[in-house]
Amino acid sequence: MVSLILFGPPGAGKGTQAQTLAHCWQIPKISTGDTLRAAVANQTDLGIEAQAHMERGELVPDALVIALIRERLNQADAKLGWILDGFPRNISQAYSLEELLEQINQDYNCVVSLVVPEAVLVARLLKRGHAEGRKDDDEAVIRRRLQVYWEQTAPLIDFYRDRQRLVDINGNMEVEAVTTAIKNAVAGYVH
Numbered sequence: 001m002v003s004l005i006l007f008g009p010p011g012a013g014k015g016t017q018a019q020t021l022a023h024c025w026q027i028p029k030i031s032t033g034d035t036l037r038a039a040v041a042n043q044t045d046l047g048i049e050a051q052a053h054m055e056r057g058e059l060v061p062d063a064l065v066i067a068l069i070r071e072r073l074n075q076a077d078a079k080l081g082w083i084l085d086g087f088p089r090n091i092s093q094a095y096s097l098e099e100l101l102e103q104i105n106q107d108y109n110c111v112v113s114l115v116v117p118e119a120v121l122v123a124r125l126l127k128r129g130h131a132e133g134r135k136d137d138d139e140a141v142i143r144r145r146l147q148v149y150w151e152q153t154a155p156l157i158d159f160y161r162d163r164q165r166l167v168d169i170n171g172n173m174e175v176e177a178v179t180t181a182i183k184n185a186v187a188g189y190v191h
């Protein structure tokens with residue numbers, strides 16, 4: 001069973017890779033960002049609460065995303081594997097995930113960390129902002145999201161390295177080459 005955390009800064013290609021791999025392995029891609037954007041579009045209670053944080057490039061409060069992940073991991077299709085995209089985003093979320101997985105008698109195989117130079121990230125995000133009209137892909141918000149990443153999310157690299165579950169993958173290659181590299185790396189952790 002594949003249970004993978006895809007990790008990396010905004011623009012590293014987590015969403016693209018998660019999509020391809022989820023299709024290949026026939027398991028759900030669980031993306032907190034996608035779920036939150038849908039909630040904002042539908043103006044649900046969750047969306048209304050998340051919107052201002054997202055538009056500023058800040059993290060949405062932990063309680064909201066943890067509730068969302070708990071509910072999603074308990075659905076039937078997540079019993080046979082999953083790919084997490086964009087969660088956890090800070091140390092507190094990482095501890096919550098460990099607790100949650102223990103409660104449902106699951107574990108993650110490994111954490112794939114996509115490594116991409118900062119200048120490439122900014123260029124990709126600006127391009128996506130133009131293509132998809134994502135409000136948080138405006139340059140000032142991009143800078144803030146990258147800052148939030150370095151301050152709050154990057155410490156997870158050491159967290160997972162200490163647990164000997166972290167695999168670094170060069171995310172600055174052709175999309176297909178990155179997919180292949182991830183598949184090869186994950187094979188070493190799945191049993």
Ligand code: AMP
Pocket residue numbers: 010032033034036053054055057058059060061062065085086087088089093136145
């Ligand atoms: P993403 O598509 O993963 O870049 O997420 C877009 C935005 O959704 C982020 O900038 C945050 O505002 C919010 N978000 C997504 N995942 C999380 C998370 N795990 N914790 C807090 N906020 C999140």
